[in-house]
Amino acid sequence: MDLQTLRDWVIRYNRGGPAGLSDHWGDGRPCRLTEGQQATLKAIVLQGPDPEVDGVSTWRLVDLCRIVQERFGVIYSETGMGKLMRSLDLSWQTPRPRHAETDRAGQERFKKGASRKPLRRSRPTTPRPSGSRSGSRTRPE
Numbered sequence: 001m002d003l004q005t006l007r008d009w010v011i012r013y014n015r016g017g018p019a020g021l022s023d024h025w026g027d028g029r030p031c032r033l034t035e036g037q038q039a040t041l042k043a044i045v046l047q048g049p050d051p052e053v054d055g056v057s058t059w060r061l062v063d064l065c066r067i068v069q070e071r072f073g074v075i076y077s078e079t080g081m082g083k084l085m086r087s088l089d090l091s092w093q094t095p096r097p098r099h100a101e102t103d104r105a106g107q108e109r110f111k112k113g114a115s116r117k118p119l120r121r122s123r124p125t126t127p128r129p130s131g132s133r134s135g136s137r138t139r140p141e
Helices: 003-021 035-047 061-072 078-087 104-116
Strands: none
Touching: 035 061, 035 078, 061 078
């Protein structure tokens, strides 16, 4: 152990006892958007883009960075915007697209009907062991 480290620990112990030995990290840099601005941004993301007005069919981090800069005057990188989205409990994942003419009732009937019929299992196709121990088949005499 380095002598300087030991001295630092002794000083920390003398100042705060055993609790003084634990590291105390800061909370990090505060968010550059106020809570109201964060709520507005979350509403924008949840509402989704208007393709005619915004020119995109789905939000990308680049688009959100541009919107935040235009509306709130705050510049974010794509990485920082991704972290902000995660802190707002938003995910980049989207649900699977569904066809407009999907028959959901028919899908449910199909699921229920398929689950009632048990699958028939076939017999295993492994060969039966022969009477011979040599591993090769023998011809009867």
